[in-house]
Amino acid sequence: MQHIETAPRGFWPAFVDWIRPFMRLADRYYFMTAIIIAQNSVTRQYRDSFLGIIWTILQPAVQIVVYSVIFSRIMRFPIENYVLYLIGSLLVWQLISSVLLGACNSIIMQAETIKRCIVSLTVFPVADVLRALYTYGISFAVMYVYALVFLVPFNPMILLLPVFLIPIIVGLMALAVALAFAAPYIRDLGDVMTVMLSVSFWLTPILYPISAMPEDVRPLYEFNPFYIMIRPVSAVVHDGVMPSEYMILTQLGVMAVTVLVSYCVYRVCRKNFVYYI
């Protein structure tokens, strides 16, 4: 094991240095560490509560019931199987928002541990994503089984759900790392994120379908990255159709931009990071 810290000279050494953090992702121990951290945080949260893991399902379930009563019975949205629509969009939104909110604190909260440990610090935000994904998986499975039993017939398109979740997961991991590493420099990031997410929640077609908006407003949604990310998932879960090529390509495009920008933020922030936490 040799470690020399000097700036790489020449194009290829600089390029190799630039992509080296990505090579770490091929290390299986990196993900094992992230999984261990994620497991710990799940255990820690539910260990002593009476209902334990059931809370993971109960919380989104109650939310979906409340929203479905308000929006389909009282507001009367013109949409079939509104509950299924919420299962498609609301659960993904909760996955995204919980990761983005948690990421700002994921390293600051564990400052004392992090100052002493030697493992790559990116495992902490990545572990947050895995943990949120676990919550998503359980609540989605339970809600979807519920929908199958009471509401809709099985649609094989649902099997494609993991495929369209991958860009979301990859984008989230990158963004979580960037936020976690930027947050010590900009302590206000957590507050900014809270405000931004609560606004985005209503600016994104999560509770309402895009078809409920006036025709002339709809093109503006093409600038909403959350909408672009959620759109193919919603198509698979609710509409039960293959997303169009346009939907898939835009989703991958948003993912690519997110990864690139996040990586640049990470490169800038990681150097003096320890001194700010």
Place this chain on the structure above:
Amino acid sequence: MSVRLAPRVWQDQHLGLDSRALIANSPDKFQVGILMSNALINLQNIVVNGVDTQARAQTLRQWFVGRKSMRPINIPILTDVSLVVRPGDRLGILGLNGSGKSSLLKVISGNYPIHGGTRQVIGNVVPLIEMGAGFDPELSGRRNIKVSYAYRGRLREYTQEIEQKIIDFAELGDKIDLPLKTYSTGMASRLAFASAIFQQPEILLLDEIFAAGDASFVEKSTIYMKKKWEEAAISIIVSHSHGEMEKLCNRCVIMLKGRLVADGAPPDIIAEYQRMAHAHATH
């Protein structure tokens, strides 16, 4: 042996050190195997600055209202530190509180990134700087062993046998599956010690001789620690106990306000440090 040593001596003279003197001063159990190791710590003109985050936030707020900041943002931690440590060196770092001793260890272990100079560390570094980092009181002792391996980036070495060895060494028995919060302080630190030491260091970093628990465990852990200390190619300790240092080390340095001010044989350096500490106390 002399053939192997010749270039090394030349190099050391080049760097202002004389390894022949170091070998002459070395403890009796000095092993030839250590000399064959290619472990090396080469720090040149290291600069490390801390950041006063509060002052920094204040600066931004004051910038909005057009005033200038009162406090500096950068806090110098290490200034122009150059240090070469070679196989066979048993280095003791002396210094008053806040002089940058622990920071120097963290630079060697890679926890602290540097702001200036070059850092070259070859060899498997085992920092026993703060044991029990990342221990979670809610999790079981067994789980915490795994967590501590994960946090140190050593999951590769984690096996059932290692786990059993750790449990046996810490003398925890059945209690290993209880949450850490139910342990006594002594039990917890025994576990922390045991889960940190089953490694094969080429470069061993110690922050004070660690001893916890009852008398028999203190003796057991001290014996084990000294064995590790002898086995490693390079061993470095930060301590305030001069007696220990004189016994353990064959080279000592003094840190003062983030600078390395003296380097040499333990008796001279310890005497020098005592003069310095005395001057500081009566000042």
